[in-house]
Amino acid sequence: MLKAGIDIGSVMTKCVIVRDETVIARAIGRSGTMPEIIAEKVLKEALSQAELDYSDLDKIVSTGYGRHIFSKAHFTITEISAVAKAVFHIMKTGCLIIDVGGQDTKTIEIDGSGEIVDFLMNDKCAAGTGRFLEMMAGVLETDIYGLGKLALQADKPVLLNATCSVFAESEVVSLIAHNEKKENIAAGLFNAIASRIATMMAHFNKNVPVVFCGGGANIPALKNSIEKISNRKLEIPEYPQFLVAFGSALTF
Amino acid sequence: MQKKFLNKYNEIILKNLSSKKPFLNDEFEQALKYRLKSGLSSMDDFYKAIESNFRIEKTQKDRYIGYFCSIVPEELLIACCLKPVRLCCEEYAWTNAGEEILPGDICPVIKSICGKFYNNVYDYLDLVIVPGTCDPKTKLAELLSPVKEIYFLDPGRNSDYLDNVDKWTALYTKFFEFLKQKFQCNAGRKQLLNACKLTNKRTEIFKKIYELRIKSPDVINAFDYYVMIYVSFFMDIEQWNNMAEKVYDEAKEKHSLSKKPKILLAGSPVIFPNFKILDVLQQAELEISSDIQCTSFGRFYNPVVIDEDTESGIIRALTLKNIAGSICPCLLNLEKMVNLIIDTVNQYKLDGVVYYNLRLCQVFETQTTVIRQVLKENKIPFLSVKSDFGKEDIGQLKTRFEAFREIIQSGKE
């Protein structure tokens, strides 16, 4: 059974092709202003990677913020159910899932049979999402992965005062003006985001393993910050950014 | 003697807060499009009533009394031949108009009420009764006193019958005396009994509609239901009873076709025209089968039980119906709310509970954790959402509701 799962996120669109529960192709592209066109493009790219044609697919499932826009999809599912499915497929046990995406962060708890117990979404406030890190990376004249590398070399992370990401930007600018080291500022930024995430984690069961996925899981500095602040070990599965798309392909 | 609030400063306030019309208020017109979704022809009367509500022609002897909350006993108002008008409103444009009086992080319902009053929308009211339930509503007694005469009714925060029934009876008796004196009417036992008869008839019709909706939620859909509730705010009670009975008679002949999951909606009230939550729930393919909200269930579900049919006995029975039996979270009613939710879900085999919080309303939000934990223990799916009147978070709400539906459906398999 050949299925395609497309995760049309607010920042990136991801696609995976799955044959009998194994991933055979992955593709990613920036969503931009025309998500439907990008979704088509990404799907084509994944298909060519797997040397398949559109007609070979049995099912196409779309998920994510733009799931209702993609007309070619046969089914839609929310990213919450999709990521739960994918993580349970990998872990085979109950756990707490943290998905740090471009414009939202989700924490989802699943039980021993893969059912979702409860979930929390932070999609109203940029602080705690990938958007925050992108903004700050711009201020420090690097990109999001560069920011992560900088943070790993910090010796004394800065404690940020601002709660809102917009105000955090001006705080960072003034810190730079005061000759604060970029590495320490970067580490401080990751700590700020991690404390937001740790607050969300505190709502859930404290005795289950924690799985970290989404685009944010590609940055080791973020993982370290969260582990330090929440005092729990995080596990990152393979290709964390594609988990939601994988999960949507597993459903139906 | 009722104290007049803000006596000294009334002129200053009136002078400085000018009355200007708000910008583009087409919410009502937009909301009336729900008429097309209704499958019942007898609902037309209700929609027509909403359209004509803006023009209230006040005759010489009509007296309109505005009030908030189910704490205020309508029966006493009806017994004195007054027309009660419930003023709770959730109109976004008036919220913006009320920013001048109440800037900042304050309940949007209160803001919209202030906006309406200071723009002379409620000129036809003779008196406004403000209950001392939540904090901003209590302060409304002072904020509105420059523009209207206010009567303040304070039931306290403790909802225990044993400790407080005498206090409540004294409160209502004093209120009744005030009404009789102000409006020069001689209402006694007979008028009270007639008023109770009317409200009991309304309770009976509401219960029939409520139970019909639990079994077949698409026969009278959620929009129709809340439109009926809204019309009861300002319509004469006998007329409402007749119209609602017609709707029930038409609806009970129909068969339910819907197989979608049935949920219970609890929490902040949903008032026309702010039907955003209902829209999104419908798009996410969930049926609102039952509700525990103060404007609908909390207001209509309890009958008046008259054992002692003396005048003071009837007033005492009214306090039990309105205050002791209320579900308002401003009083200490959390256990009652949880019991009601669990009982309704288990008895009628509903699929889940959605708890809707109005943003900036703290009393509802403080209840969420307890309800969540208890429902988790009882294996009932639960989702809590927080929103206000703006339309910018429809996508986010939809994601949550769809995820909830997926959880319910996978739980059923």
Add this chain to the structure above:
Amino acid sequence: MNKISISRRIVQVICLILLVYGGYIFKDWKQSAEAQKQSIFPSLNAPEGSISTTKFEKGSILWPSGATPVIENYPPTLVCRFNPNGGMFKACILHFFSENLTWRTSIKYLLPYITLFVLLCFLFGRAWCGWVCPIGTVGDFLTFLRRKMNIPVKRFPANFRMNLSFTGYVLMVIALTISTLIGMPNLARYQCYWFLPYCQICPARLICPMFGLIKPNWKDFSTGITTTFTILAWIVLGFFIAAFYWGRRVWCHMCPVGLINSWFNKGCGIELHKKAVKCIKCGYCADVCPMGLTKMYEIDKDTIYNQTGCIMCMRCIEVCPRKGCLSVKFFGKKFFLRRKTDAEKVSQQVQ
């Protein structure tokens, strides 16, 4: 009024008629002297030469004019001996104990009566008070009058009611002690004054004969003791009328017969159930209780609630607005569900 109230009123009126005029119906049941000796319920007669039976003629505070004091067989129920011709149902349990303590009847004659009484109480608890007692019926009529006259009810707090019960027990103990004492041979000469001390002050003695159109003995100022008893009887009657008029069933907290019945409430056949998850704490059950009991409102778990003091009038169950919250079971079987009605009957609660 709902189904239970209507049936209760009917039962109350029937019992009143039966207990007052039942004698005319059951007159032929009187058996001959020999048959009486062999029956399970032998007749209990005063001992030979007992002063108590010879001194009570016309003019005595106890006996209405024309009635005879000879005791025939009767199962003790909630009736008053002073009913003219109550027929099979002769007298209340307090009278039964009082009389037999004075006459020192042997236990083997008393056992069948006591067994019957205990059996009935075990089945029905204090439902006798709410459904059968004739002075209760009279009192409920006074309540009805008060409501028609638009006079508000007086509610009494819990400690006042406990004091009343305490007084009732004190009166009962004193009465039974006096009855025992005058049964002793050296004190027998006091029997003419102190016989049936509680009956002498009980209001039923003055009320029940009137139903048979017989004038009860209102006053007797012949001796010091009879004067005292007369005045005490007036005070108690006055309290009875005031309590029933202003306070629904406050008297029943003090009535010694009711207090004896209430011992059997906790384990009896009639069980009142509450399903706590359905309760919305509206307080109606506590508000309508004629005895002023509030346990039904306060209880937070699913229990059988039978409090001493409950007269099983079932008003709480009738008025509860939540279907299925309160119910009545008879030995575990559902006997009457709270409100057979659904929403349609709600408006009929208002007359």
